[in-house]
Amino acid sequence: MTEILLTGSKYLIIILFAYFTYISFRVQRDAPEEKKKGSYILQRVFLLLIHALAYLCICVNIIQNPDIGLTIPKVLGFYAGQLVYLVIMSILIPSFISLSKGINNVLCMFLAIGFIFQTRLDFDTSVRQFFIVLFGTAAFLVFVFFCKRAKFLRNLTWIYCIVGMALLLLVLILSRVTKGAKLAIDLGFFSFQPMEFVKILFVMFVASAFHKANNLKTVIITAAAAAIHVLIVVFCRDLGSGLILSIIYVLMLYVATRKVRYLFIGAGGFAAAAFAAYHLFSHVRVRVQVWLDPWADIDNKGYQIAQSLFAVGTGGWLGSGIFRGSPNHIPVVSNDMVFSAIAEEMGAIFAILLILLCLCFVLMMMRVAIRVNNSFYKLLAFGLGTAYGVQVFLTIGGAIKFIPLTGVNLPFISSGGSSMLASMVFIGIIQALYVISEADVEHEREMIAQGADLADFSGFEHIKRQPHHQLKTEETVDTVTHIPAEERIKKVDVEDKIRHIDPDDF
Amino acid sequence: MNPNRERRKINKVRKKISRGRVINQDILKISVFFCVLAAALIVYLCVFLTFESGSIINNTYNKRSESFKKVIERGSIYSSDGTPIAYSENRDGVEVRIYPYGNIFAQVVGYETNGALGLEASYNYYLLTSHTNMFEKIANEFKGQKNPGDSIHTSLDRDLQMYISDLLEGQKASAICIDPTTGQIKATVSKPDFDPNDIQYIWDDIISDEENSPLVNRATQGSYTPGSTFKIFTLLEYMREHPDYDNYYYNCEGVLEGDGYTMSCIDQTAHGGETLEDAFAWSCNLAFADIGLKLDIDQFIASNSNLLFNRDLNVDIASNKAIFSLQKTDSDFMKMQTAFGQGKTLTNPLHLSLVMCAFANEGVLMRPHYVTKITSPSGSVVKTFKDKEEERLCTSSEADAMNRYLRSVVTEGTAFCMAYEDYTAYGKTGTAETKSDKEQNIDLSFFVGFAEKDGQKLVICVNIEDTTRTWMSAVDFAHEIFNYYFY
Numbered sequence: 006m007t008e009i010l011l012t013g014s015k016y017l018i019i020i021l022f023a024y025f026t027y028i029s030f031r032v033q034r035d036a037p038e039e040k041k042k043g044s045y046i047l048q049r050v051f052l053l054l055i056h057a058l059a060y061l062c063i064c065v066n067i068i069q070n071p072d073i074g075l076t077i078p079k080v081l082g083f084y085a086g087q088l089v090y091l092v093i094m095s096i097l098i099p100s101f102i103s104l105s106k107g108i109n110n111v112l113c114m115f116l117a118i119g120f121i122f123q124t125r126l127d128f129d130t131s132v133r134q135f136f137i138v139l140f141g142t143a144a145f146l147v148f149v150f151f152c153k154r155a156k157f158l159r160n161l162t163w164i165y166c167i168v169g170m171a172l173l174l175l176v177l178i179l180s181r182v183t184k185g186a187k188l189a190i191d192l193g194f195f196s197f198q199p200m201e202f203v204k205i206l207f208v209m210f211v212a213s214a215f216h217k218a219n220n221l222k223t224v225i226i227t228a229a230a231a232a233i234h235v236l237i238v239v240f241c242r243d244l245g246s247g248l249i250l251s252i253i254y255v256l257m258l259y260v261a262t263r264k265v266r267y268l269f270i271g272a273g274g275f276a277a278a279a280f281a282a283y284h285l286f287s288h289v290r291v292r293v294q295v296w297l298d299p300w301a302d303i304d305n306k307g308y309q310i311a312q313s314l315f316a317v318g319t320g321g322w323l324g325s326g327i328f329r330g331s332p333n334h335i336p337v338v339s340n341d342m343v344f345s346a347i348a349e350e351m352g353a354i355f356a357i358l359l360i361l362l363c364l365c366f367v368l369m370m371m372r373v374a375i376r377v378n379n380s381f382y383k384l385l386a387f388g389l390g391t392a393y394g395v396q397v398f399l400t401i402g403g404a405i406k407f408i409p410l411t412g413v414n415l416p417f418i419s420s421g422g423s424s425m426l427a428s429m430v431f432i433g434i435i436q437a438l439y440v441i442s443e444a445d446v447e448h449e450r451e452m453i454a455q456g457a458d459l460a461d462f463s464g465f466e467h468i469k470r471q472p473h474h475q476l477k478t479e480e481t482v483d484t485v486t487h488i489p490a491e492e493r494i495k496k497v498d499v500e501d502k503i504r505h506i507d508p509d510d511f
Numbered sequence: 512m513n514p515n516r517e518r519r520k521i522n523k524v525r526k527k528i529s530r531g532r533v534i535n536q537d538i539l540k541i542s543v544f545f546c547v548l549a550a551a552l553i554v555y556l557c558v559f560l561t562f563e564s565g566s567i568i569n570n571t572y573n574k575r576s577e578s579f580k581k582v583i584e585r586g587s588i589y590s591s592d593g594t595p596i597a598y599s600e601n602r603d604g605v606e607v608r609i610y611p612y613g614n615i616f617a618q619v620v621g622y623e624t625n626g627a628l629g630l631e632a633s634y635n636y637y638l639l640t641s642h643t644n645m646f647e648k649i650a651n652e653f654k655g656q657k658n659p660g661d662s663i664h665t666s667l668d669r670d671l672q673m674y675i676s677d678l679l680e681g682q683k684a685s686a687i688c689i690d691p692t693t694g695q696i697k698a699t700v701s702k703p704d705f706d707p708n709d710i711q712y713i714w715d716d717i718i719s720d721e722e723n724s725p726l727v728n729r730a731t732q733g734s735y736t737p738g739s740t741f742k743i744f745t746l747l748e749y750m751r752e753h754p755d756y757d758n759y760y761y762n763c764e765g766v767l768e769g770d771g772y773t774m775s776c777i778d779q780t781a782h783g784g785e786t787l788e789d790a791f792a793w794s795c796n797l798a799f800a801d802i803g804l805k806l807d808i809d810q811f812i813a814s815n816s817n818l819l820f821n822r823d824l825n826v827d828i829a830s831n832k833a834i835f836s837l838q839k840t841d842s843d844f845m846k847m848q849t850a851f852g853q854g855k856t857l858t859n860p861l862h863l864s865l866v867m868c869a870f871a872n873e874g875v876l877m878r879p880h881y882v883t884k885i886t887s888p889s890g891s892v893v894k895t896f897k898d899k900e901e902e903r904l905c906t907s908s909e910a911d912a913m914n915r916y917l918r919s920v921v922t923e924g925t926a927f928c929m930a931y932e933d934y935t936a937y938g939k940t941g942t943a944e945t946k947s948d949k950e951q952n953i954d955l956s957f958f959v960g961f962a963e964k965d966g967q968k969l970v971i972c973v974n975i976e977d978t979t980r981t982w983m984s985a986v987d988f989a990h991e992i993f994n995y996y997f998y
Contacts, residue, residue: 008655016649260537303572315573317556318564331575353560357553364549371542375535387538394545398552407555 014058015326025051026358029365032107048110049095059121060084066328087120105439108369115417126339137422141429148433153440159381165210172199173237187241200246201427208388215261216381245411252395257388296409309336316349324352339420344404367394377442386438569636579639586638586660590669610707615676617704618728634663642887659888665881666695674995675700683976685729687860691868691970693898694877701729731830733859738943739794740957741852748811749802759787761798791916792924796851803850808839826879833862863959864972869904870913871961876901926986934964934997940986954978958985962993
């Protein structure tokens with residue numbers, strides 16, 4: 006009987022999660038919010054159902070197997086706390102504050118998966134983690150309100166840069182080496198990892214620098230600042246973060262300047278840096294060798310990745326069920342390797358859906374970046390989305406041996422206080438940008454209704470109303486005919502306007 | 512207004528307008544890039560799970576097999592004629608592993624409790640994987656019943672294995688039989704052995720029994736001085752370096768005294784004047800010592816590496832590498848000793864028989880294997896392990912020349928007992944002098960060779976570790992086995 010319950014829940018969770026992921030992609034379509042209302046409600050129902058089913062499995066396993074060392078009241082109490090939080094976060098907050106319900110629902114799903122797996126892996130840490138999430142949610146709300154009002158944020162270029170570097174230097178000087186890298190400053194009650202916040206500061210710095218100007222001078226100055234950031238991080242031996250910072254910079258540089266050559270220069274520089282790092286640092290060599298052949302030194306260096314592959318492989322497509330696998334054989338499982346634990350117990354199908362949901366999250370941020378008008382906000386949303394995407398790729402790719410291990414974690418799901426706080430701040434900024442982008446889109450819509458011309462939708466709101474007959478050149482025509490689907494202006498309208506332009510005006 | 516200024520202004524505006532839009536295009540491009548990354552992760556994960564994970568998670572470092580055992584009833588192991596040689600039975604709700612032939616397949620089939628050994632160890636994952644259909648699986652899961660595991664089918668010839676096991680009973684010995692045309696291993700016996708049915712009760716006794724070490728599969732994991740069987744390698748190398756090898760001539764006086772050493776043939780027999788073929792057939796140590804000094808050691812090392820020395824033998828149960836460690840800088844004495852099979856060289860019956868397989872199959876070694884296919888509980892084939900070429904060890908003309916020499920060992924040399932049988936036998940005998948733990952001189956006896964009759968071929972390697980226990984030498988045992996197999 007209990008087996009029926011456990012097996013049924015396992016399959017039901019996978020089915021619900023698959024549908025949840027599908028809806029998450031679907032709500033990104035261009036349709037009025039009213040039409041998506043049903044989808045949002047369905048998402049929340051599925052979210053709470055999955056959470057409840059998972060805790061049901063946990064409870065059944067606790068009763069069956071007293072060795073787990075948890076008691077039902079303790080777990081149920083914790084579950085109730087989480088339930089209240091998830092209801093407030095997914096239902097109440099969006100109905101009082103304007104924010105993207107799609108992003109918010111996916112965020113809640115990540116948090117719920119995080120709760121479930123942290124509870125399963127280590128109960129005491131998970132309680133701590135829960136309180137950090139509460140604290141992070143407060144920070145999230147502050148940023149949602151603050152960012153959409155604070156226009157001065159775009160002018161603080163050098164403050165971001167200096168604060169970021171100062172934090173990194175602090176780590177370099179104060180912290181001790183743990184897990185082969187200098188990561189955290191010990192504050193006694195809390196081990197603070199500034200790197201998580203530096204990523205956000207760095208994105209803000211690059212975005213504001215390119216908002217002011219995108220000439221060669223800016224490129225050189227920002228490149229130098231980025232290089233200093235990365236160098237300090239490399240001195241801390243935190244290669245994963247160094248990699249994330251460099252990728253963020255190169256991609257933002259490309260988008261800001263629209264010059265493909267920077268991508269090639271970036272790729273070339275990356276190859277050179279990788280080559281140099283491989284020959285200079287023994288720990289880089291070790292990581293690469295372990296990646297190429299973890300079995301050669303399975304007792305020592307290859308142990309973690311080997312155990313991770315065992316977990317993923319043993320779990321198979323459908324997973325062993327919660328508490329039925331042995332993810333605790335993997336070192337640092339609750340942090341860097343949480344993906345393997347999920348794949349083992351929930352199955353590879355669930356894991357693949359999780360990858361898709363992470364991709365969906367990235368696309369949601371990119372959508373905000375596309376819809377927002379101001380170039381600072383555009384770059385900010387793009388940079389944060391990139392940071393998230395790259396980090397997820399490095400974690401998951403590392404856990405399944407697609408790429409060498411880099412020691413970064415899965416945002417919102419892995420354990421770790423600083424990372425959770427920084428992630429909540431980051432999603433707060435994204436939500437604020439979403440609100441701004443909605444206002445921009447609404448503004449455009451009104452303008453179109455009033456018969457406004459092209460220049461109003463330039464993406465740069467400070468350039469206003471040039472008489473449209475002045476805009477005719479081949480390049481403009483070329484650009485406007487290639488409007489991405491996200492653009493609000495109907496192509497027909499644009500063509501209409503172009504027809505009005507008389508070439509003899511020039 | 513100045514038209515130039517006007518145009519510059521327009522251009523500037525135009526640029527900024529297009530920029531906002533094109534930035535969006537670039538963001539879209541990067542979004543596509545992230546889609547590609549996610550797709551790559553998913554494809555990799557699927558490929559990993561479909562093709563690689565099976566062999567990867569079947570690793571002793573994976574401590575999860577306990578959790579498999581909870582949901583899957585271990586599959587059976589079958590001999591070549593389809594008789595189960597290991598299967599699981601549910602006795603009062605407890606799964607019991609049964610080995611109906613007791614000690615006969617002891618080391619090769621192995622056991623699965625107290626760690627694991629043999630095929631039970633190397634095919635653990637397959638035996639604990641169930642290819643029952645999805646619906647039955649889900650039904651079983653709901654009923655709380657175990658799924659039946661997949662079965663493995665081996666090439667082990669039950670009758671041959673039983674015969675050899677009886678033949679070698681009481682010896683400290685091992686034997687391995689391989690079909691050289693397919694690479695299928697027909698029998699593997701190692702004595703002393705144990706009864707895997709009782710493994711839990713006798714465990715403490717057998718792991719403390721260092722005198723007999725019954726858990727060691729001597730045929731694949733032994734490390735023995737090859738003795739005269741090593742002359743095969745010396746001979747082949749000499750042929751490769753000296754195309755005029757037929758002109759070789761040596762006059763053996765039985766004893767050779769050099770700089771502070773004395774070397775002799777067995778029983779100090781003086782073989783007299785002899786050709787290369789005579790020297791090989793009579794197993795003349797002094798002639799081969801002489802050949803050893805004429806070899807290019809670097810080339811010898813390279814050739815021996817090609818002949819599977821210092822390499823994994825790639826068979827599907829645990830095996831040890833054969834070791835060849837002669838250096839160019841070693842003394843002449845060491846080179847001479849090594850050339851006729853003493854020295855630091857180590858081998859095992861599996862290694863010798865694989866080299867013999869290549870000679871018996873025109874120089875090509877077929878992949879040696881025990882398991883031919885894996886079937887699901889309903890009998891459908893899940894996976895077949897096809898016979899395939901592993902690698903070429905020598906050219907077919909080299910194999911022909913070797914066979915001529917190996918045949919002369921039977922027709923006029925040390926394996927004369929097989930000369931007048933209905934089958935055509937080829938081979939090389941060997942005796943190695945080693946010291947036991949108690950510093951006693953003991954003789955190791957080796958025979959490696961093959962026989963053919965009506966297109967059927969069988970490679971045999973027999974090793975008698977302690978010849979004091981029997982009046983028969985390895986070649987006599989091999990003779991008996993050939994007789995059994997071909998009559």
